[in-house]
Amino acid sequence: MVLIEAVRGDITEQQVDAVVNAANSSLLGGGGVDGAIHRKGGPAILSECRDLRAAHYDKGLPTGKAVATTAGQLPARWVIHTVGPVWSATEDRSALLASCYRESLRVAAELGARTVAFPAISTGIFGWPIDDGARIAVETVRSVDPPLEYVRFVLFDDGALNAFAAALE
Numbered sequence: 001m002v003l004i005e006a007v008r009g010d011i012t013e014q015q016v017d018a019v020v021n022a023a024n025s026s027l028l029g030g031g032g033v034d035g036a037i038h039r040k041g042g043p044a045i046l047s048e049c050r051d052l053r054a055a056h057y058d059k060g061l062p063t064g065k066a067v068a069t070t071a072g073q074l075p076a077r078w079v080i081h082t083v084g085p086v087w088s089a090t091e092d093r094s095a096l097l098a099s100c101y102r103e104s105l106r107v108a109a110e111l112g113a114r115t116v117a118f119p120a121i122s123t124g125i126f127g128w129p130i131d132d133g134a135r136i137a138v139e140t141v142r143s144v145d146p147p148l149e150y151v152r153f154v155l156f157d158d159g160a161l162n163a164f165a166a167a168l169e
């Protein structure tokens with residue numbers, strides 16, 4: 001069984017094999033986690049994202065999917081970019097959010113990563129309520145039980161950390 005922990009911190013500072021980016025379909029950057037990863041990781045990440053767009057995703061990476069690039073100057077070896085769903089009060093998009101975690105774990109295992117760090121996907125600019133986002137994240141990682149040693153959820157504030165701690169209990 002994979003070890004799962006939740007910590008308060010910055011995703012760009014994690015010393016793990018792969019960090020997950022809360023990206024958008026363009027793969028060309030944005031705010032929040034995405035902005036921080038490209039800013040600190042440097043231009044090599046964007047360059048590989050452009051190549052992926054050109055080679056495989058001319059219309060963009062679909063919501064719920066994941067792809068890997070170098071982590072550039074980050075301490076990690078890879079960045080796994082996944083596109084979370086925008087929160088909707090009228091439509092249940094939970095399966096797409098679960099898919100982000102599942103697909104990212106699948107890509108991590110394919111790469112040979114042993115340790116992976118996730119942010120709370122969709123819970124910032126995309127507006128997903130943190131308690132529900134935490135529940136889906138933890139349930140999905142547990143149900144996949146990926147062939148990894150360690151999964152770390154990295155939360156930016158105490159509210160998010162508390163939500164993940166409750167989901168892990």
Ligand code: AR6
Nearest residue numbers: 010011022023024030031032033034122123124125126156
């Ligand atoms: N480390 C860890 N967590 C962070 C960091 C950080 N450096 N910065 C923010 N968070 P968001 P989303 C938290 O908005 O909701 C971008 O423009 C944040 O408090 O980064 O999936 C993309 O290009 C929140 O709890 O991602 C997309 O267009 C969580 O990380 C869009 O935002 C996710 O917030 C994706 O929105």
